[in-house]
Amino acid sequence: xxxxxxxxxxxxxxxxxxxxxxxxxxxxxxxxxxxxxxxxxxxxxxxxxxxxxxxxxxxxxxxxxxxxxxxxxxxxxxxxxxxxxxxxxxxxxxxxxxxxxxxxxxxxxxxxxxxxxxxxxxxxxxxxxxxxxxxxxxxxxxxxxxxxxxxxxxxxxxxxxxxxxxxxxxxxxxxxxxxxxxxxxxxxxxxx
Amino acid sequence: xxxxxxxxxxxxxxxxxxxxxxxxxxxxxxxxxxxxxxxxxxxxxxxxxxxxxxxxxxxxxxxxxxxxxxxxxxxxxxxxxxxxxxxxxxxxxxxxxxxxxxxxxxxxxxxxxxxxxxxxxxxxxxxxxxxxxxxxxxxxxxxxxxxxxxxxxxxxxxxxxxxxxxxxxxxxxxxxxxxxxxxxxxxxxxxxxxxxxxxxxxxxxxxxxxxxxxxxxx
Numbered sequence: 001x002x003x004x005x006x007x008x009x010x011x012x013x014x015x016x017x018x019x020x021x022x023x024x025x026x027x028x029x030x031x032x033x034x035x036x037x038x039x040x041x042x043x044x045x046x047x048x049x050x051x052x053x054x055x056x057x058x059x060x061x062x063x064x065x066x067x068x069x070x071x072x073x074x075x076x077x078x079x080x081x082x083x084x085x086x087x088x089x090x091x092x093x094x095x096x097x098x099x100x101x102x103x104x105x106x107x108x109x110x111x112x113x114x115x116x117x118x119x120x121x122x123x124x125x126x127x128x129x130x131x132x133x134x135x136x137x138x139x140x141x142x143x144x145x146x147x148x149x150x151x152x153x154x155x156x157x158x159x160x161x162x163x164x165x166x167x168x169x170x171x172x173x174x175x176x177x178x179x180x181x182x183x184x185x186x187x188x189x190x191x192x
Numbered sequence: 193x194x195x196x197x198x199x200x201x202x203x204x205x206x207x208x209x210x211x212x213x214x215x216x217x218x219x220x221x222x223x224x225x226x227x228x229x230x231x232x233x234x235x236x237x238x239x240x241x242x243x244x245x246x247x248x249x250x251x252x253x254x255x256x257x258x259x260x261x262x263x264x265x266x267x268x269x270x271x272x273x274x275x276x277x278x279x280x281x282x283x284x285x286x287x288x289x290x291x292x293x294x295x296x297x298x299x300x301x302x303x304x305x306x307x308x309x310x311x312x313x314x315x316x317x318x319x320x321x322x323x324x325x326x327x328x329x330x331x332x333x334x335x336x337x338x339x340x341x342x343x344x345x346x347x348x349x350x351x352x353x354x355x356x357x358x359x360x361x362x363x364x365x366x367x368x369x370x371x372x373x374x375x376x377x378x379x380x381x382x383x384x385x386x387x388x389x390x391x392x393x394x395x396x397x398x399x400x401x402x403x404x405x406x407x408x409x410x
Contacts, residue, residue: 003217003218006218006223007218007223009223010223010224010226010227010230011226011227011230013227013231014226014227014228014229014230014231014234015230015231015234016231017227017228017230017231017232017235018230018231018232018233018234018235018238019235020231020235021231021232021234021235021236021239022234022235022236022238022239023270025235025236025239025240026239026242026243026270026271026274027270027274029239029243029273029274029277029278030273030274030276030277033277033278033280035277035278035279035280036276036277036278036280037277037280037281037282040280053282059332059334062280063280063281063282064279064280064281064330065324065326065330065331065332065378065380066332067322067324067380067382068324068332068334068340068341069322069324069341069343070322072282074282094319094320094384094385096285096287096288096289096384096385098264098282098284098285098287098288100282103273103277104266104268104273105263105264105265105266105268105272105273105276105283106264106265106266106268106283106285106286107266108285108287109264109284109285109286109287109288110287110288111287111288111319111384111385113385151266158282160288162320162322162343162384164320164343164344164345164346165343165345165346
């Protein structure tokens, strides 16, 4: 093989390798990033209350381009410890709740329109935990929980409360602060 | 003499020449290293350049506004996921709302702090909306007045429900937003609880506020 042909071949191999490196770098970024929302919220994994991420009054937040009218609270979860129940009370302020899987984005979102008797109450779990709950459930008395199956075991829930006027900011922050994220033990014997 | 010397020279010279050229021929190991360097360099730099920018796929454009509805859904593409992770962003879910960003005015000129703008006068259907002005660092342009935008609940409207916002450095009557001192600016219109996010409402430039440029400081 001539010298230039070898060089061209090496360059083509380099381009193919570049394509693979590019793809794997993009795919790995959500998992390697240390600035992503999950990494920043990792400290809330064991907390029972959501942590305030953005408060409209002070404006201090790590979120890029935050909406200054929103009070945002979030809590991270790891479903290996059991299903997680997110409970928030709704009032006259607009409120929305979204679930984000680590590295995979939003997988469920609702607004306060879905609230029942002034509270939004959802349980997030893995497919396996859902099967286990369904198997043990009393058919005569089914649970009224809203169950959401998460695509992966790690993620976080985010509650946004909108203050449409500055006078509502304090109230919005209090609502966001009162969001509870607790582990809901599986019925029967504990798994671990 | 000369006839006898010539073949000797011809026969002797090419052989040392090929022998001397052989070590100069690029070794296979060098070529492999070269291919790996090209691969790592191009692959990493192209990935880095792409995730530093706006979402490359799935943008919905309407006049100066652009939104990425799929970023807030399960169908988010790998680039969107990488960009969200790099920025540390928490995107709005499709069930929550949709954010429209404008970096230019309706004529396509980049938005800048030294110009005055008039923004109006309708928004797509939504339960609530907020419009926020950001300075070049990506933070809300709160200024000394502590106001970086308006919400649907506090804006002053005409009798027919239309509104107009004046973006200027100096105070103006009506809905006035103060421009930051300098640099490029961005506007973000967030619709909360909107049928637009799920794609069930039509979107065109006429259903979103127009951004018209006024006087510019020299």
